[in-house]
Amino acid sequence: MKRSELNFLEPRRQAQAAIAIFIYKFVVRILRAAWPILLVFLFRSNKEQSNTELLMNATVVIGGLFSLGVSVVAYFRYFFHLEEDQLVIQKGVFNRSLTKLPFERIQNLYIEQNVLHRLLGVVSLRVDSAGSSGHEVTIDALEREDAEAMRAYVLEQKQEEAQERSGLGPEASERSAPLAQSIVLRLTFEDLLRIGVTQNHLATAGVIVGTVFGFLFTVAGAFEQDLVKTLIERWPMLQPGFWGFLILATLLFVVAFFLTLIRTVTQHYDLQFFESRDGFQLKAGLFNRREASMQKRKIQLIRWTDNPLRRLLGLFRVSIHQAISGSERVAEQISIPGCKQAQVNDLVHSSFEGSAEAEFRGHCISKAYFIWYIRFMLLPAVVFGALGYLLQEPRFALPAVGFPVLGGLYLWAYQQRFRLWLSPEYLKTSEGVLGRTVTLLPVYKVQSVRIRQSFFQRRRALASVELYTAGGSVRVPFLPLDLARALQDYVLYRVESRREDWM
Amino acid sequence: MSIEELPSVAGVEWQGLNQAYLRVDLIGLWLFRLGVLGVFLAYTFFVEGFPPVVRWSIAGLWVFLLLLTTVLRYLGFRIKGYAVRQHDLMYRRGLLFRSVTVVPFTRIQHSEVEQGVIERQFGLSSLSVFTAGGSQSDLVIPGLKREDAERIRNFLSQKVAADEEE
Numbered sequence: 001m002k003r004s005e006l007n008f009l010e011p012r013r014q015a016q017a018a019i020a021i022f023i024y025k026f027v028v029r030i031l032r033a034a035w036p037i038l039l040v041f042l043f044r045s046n047k048e049q050s051n052t053e054l055l056m057n058a059t060v061v062i063g064g065l066f067s068l069g070v071s072v073v074a075y076f077r078y079f080f081h082l083e084e085d086q087l088v089i090q091k092g093v094f095n096r097s098l099t100k101l102p103f104e105r106i107q108n109l110y111i112e113q114n115v116l117h118r119l120l121g122v123v124s125l126r127v128d129s130a131g132s133s134g135h136e137v138t139i140d141a142l143e144r145e146d147a148e149a150m151r152a153y154v155l156e157q158k159q160e161e162a163q164e165r166s167g168l169g170p171e172a173s174e175r176s177a178p179l180a181q182s183i184v185l186r187l188t189f190e191d192l193l194r195i196g197v198t199q200n201h202l203a204t205a206g207v208i209v210g211t212v213f214g215f216l217f218t219v220a221g222a223f224e225q226d227l228v229k230t231l232i233e234r235w236p237m238l239q240p241g242f243w244g245f246l247i248l249a250t251l252l253f254v255v256a257f258f259l260t261l262i263r264t265v266t267q268h269y270d271l272q273f274f275e276s277r278d279g280f281q282l283k284a285g286l287f288n289r290r291e292a293s294m295q296k297r298k299i300q301l302i303r304w305t306d307n308p309l310r311r312l313l314g315l316f317r318v319s320i321h322q323a324i325s326g327s328e329r330v331a332e333q334i335s336i337p338g339c340k341q342a343q344v345n346d347l348v349h350s351s352f353e354g355s356a357e358a359e360f361r362g363h364c365i366s367k368a369y370f371i372w373y374i375r376f377m378l379l380p381a382v383v384f385g386a387l388g389y390l391l392q393e394p395r396f397a398l399p400a401v402g403f404p405v406l407g408g409l410y411l412w413a414y415q416q417r418f419r420l421w422l423s424p425e426y427l428k429t430s431e432g433v434l435g436r437t438v439t440l441l442p443v444y445k446v447q448s449v450r451i452r453q454s455f456f457q458r459r460r461a462l463a464s465v466e467l468y469t470a471g472g473s474v475r476v477p478f479l480p481l482d483l484a485r486a487l488q489d490y491v492l493y494r495v496e497s498r499r500e501d502w503m
Numbered sequence: 504m505s506i507e508e509l510p511s512v513a514g515v516e517w518q519g520l521n522q523a524y525l526r527v528d529l530i531g532l533w534l535f536r537l538g539v540l541g542v543f544l545a546y547t548f549f550v551e552g553f554p555p556v557v558r559w560s561i562a563g564l565w566v567f568l569l570l571l572t573t574v575l576r577y578l579g580f581r582i583k584g585y586a587v588r589q590h591d592l593m594y595r596r597g598l599l600f601r602s603v604t605v606v607p608f609t610r611i612q613h614s615e616v617e618q619g620v621i622e623r624q625f626g627l628s629s630l631s632v633f634t635a636g637g638s639q640s641d642l643v644i645p646g647l648k649r650e651d652a653e654r655i656r657n658f659l660s661q662k663v664a665a666d667e668e669e
Binding site for chain 2: 052055085094095096097098099100101102104105129323446447448449450451452453454455458468470485486488489490492493495496499502503
């Protein structure tokens with residue numbers, strides 16, 4: 001495409017339909033945040049408004065009008081254009097920002113259209129830059145031909161750049177024909193039941209309790225009636241007392257158990273995991289069939305986890321992390337429940353070349369970890385102890401003693417079992433008290449290193465190290481400062497001294 | 504090459520932030536905290552029968568915490584600093600909880616120069632550096648003179664582009 005044909009070289013606004021889309025987004029946001037208030041507004045029994053209510057409603061209305069104004073102004077202050085080798089976006093109502101996105105950082109451009117876009121006859125252009133969440137670039141409203149022209153132009157520029165760099169013809173890059181795949185793992189219905197049974201049911205129970213209470217309180221709060229209280233009074237099962245509690249707890253557990261089981265089976269139904277020379281592919285799901293694929297060279301880190309029940313069956317959940325852009329695409333991570341140790345090893349070794357031969361040296365974390373965190377366990381103990389003493393209530397002794405004892409045991413076990421394994425090319429951590437989580441990553445995948453030191457750690461010459469990759473991070477708490485610094489220096493040296501395709 | 508010969512992060516020379524940034528930081532802090540206090544007080548006066556003891560003790564605690572934060576920010580200001588090394592960008596912060604973050608140039612996706620309302624009054628800018636994946640590994644260096652921020656950003660873009668061509 002000739003550059004002269006493009007009219008994106010000067011800063012320009014989006015199609016005017018963008019105003020409608022901004023307003024639509026704003027309305028959705030309002031509805032999501034304020035639905036209880038609106039519900040009350042519509043279904044209130046007495047039409048008299050108290051002062052507080054009036055204030056609240058006025059706040060909502062003013063806030064709404066204000067944000068509406070902001071959405072409209074935002075349209076007029078949003079400019080984009082293409083420069084020689086980058087996409088430039090200027091925007092912002094209060095805080096102006098200028099984003100420059102070099103073409104070589106752009107992974108792909110997607111033209112998308114939802115119902116509203118279709119009504120207005122425009123499209124949105126999403127630019128995937130493998131950047132951070134919240135900093136992805138989406139141009140909300142463009143004429144379709146403009147979007148297509150822009151997309152074609154950027155991709156063409158990218159390809160030219162790539163060819164100049166590699167000195168290869170265009171056919172070389174497109175030759176990657178699909179290679180033969182071999183199936184690595186397939187889960188039968190029986191496997192799924194086994195995995196479902198060994199899931200963390202307590203977590204599901206927690207989610208159920210949270211959701212039910214959250215819903216009741218929102219609704220009760222909105223109608224200014226003590227709905228929860230009425231509910232409790234009417235249901236004999238909810239009366240305080242040992243039997244009521246037991247029945248409720250059993251019921252909750254049974255519901256949680258079956259919910260996790262059903263979810264596991266539907267989510268991983270007929271899971272098939274393939275491997276080819278360059279990558280992996282996963283297919284699974286009963287209702288929503290997911291298909292995820294991943295290139296081996298894009299894998300950032302691999303993590304495998306067990307829990308006490310899984311340990312009995314020798315099963316692990318393996319998750320393979322690649323560069324994510326934005327939180328909503330976490331689904332692109334591949335996660336496989338029910339792998340045997342041998343399968344885990346095969347997977348790791350075929351993803352990370354040479355990791356099978358790597359010689360690791362283990363390091364422990366400092367006992368000061370226990371000393372620092374036990375303080376936070378003592379705090380609730382003191383509070384419960386004081387309350388028990390003041391109220392003359394001996395039952396408070398249970399949490400007062402339980403917190404530090406159980407918490408202390410946990411901390412102690414965590415500190416004892418934590419290991420950092422280092423080899424020249426790979427880094428591995430192993431952590432966990434009841435279960436164990438192992439994380440393995442090639443050192444050169446690291447994209448930023450952070451050393452943290454609290455005042456407590458500084459006095460003892462200790463430090464915590466955080467290593468971030470494009471697919472997830474690893475945190476090693478309470479290392480000796482010398483080791484932490486040597487690790488940081490080495491990782492940076494390894495990353496900076498060679499140029500490798502890392503993402 | 505042994506571990507001792509590696510370029511070390513420990514002995515780096517830190518560039519402090521622009522002195523005016525301390526004021527920007529504190530003005531922002533006070534505006535926000537006093538704003539919250541104002542809303543709280545207005546609310547308690549609006550609701551009939553709100554016990555004055557509770558009102559003033561909460562307000563007092565709030566102001567005390569504000570003063571404490573101010574002192575910590577003031578003392579913490581001299582810790583904040585950045586360093587541009589041959590292959591990476593570093594930022595240090597935190598008085599009680601110190602952190603040093605290093606991002607190699609080769610891992611930078613893009614960078615932005617931003618200016619908040621208060622920063623603009625003092626001619627200051629923030630430089631944000633973004634890496635791939637989650638936002639945890641991103642780096643923000645506040646309190647730079649506009650032209651310094653632009654200069655570092657341009658330097659980073661050149662570095663990134665040069666690396667791509669090698």
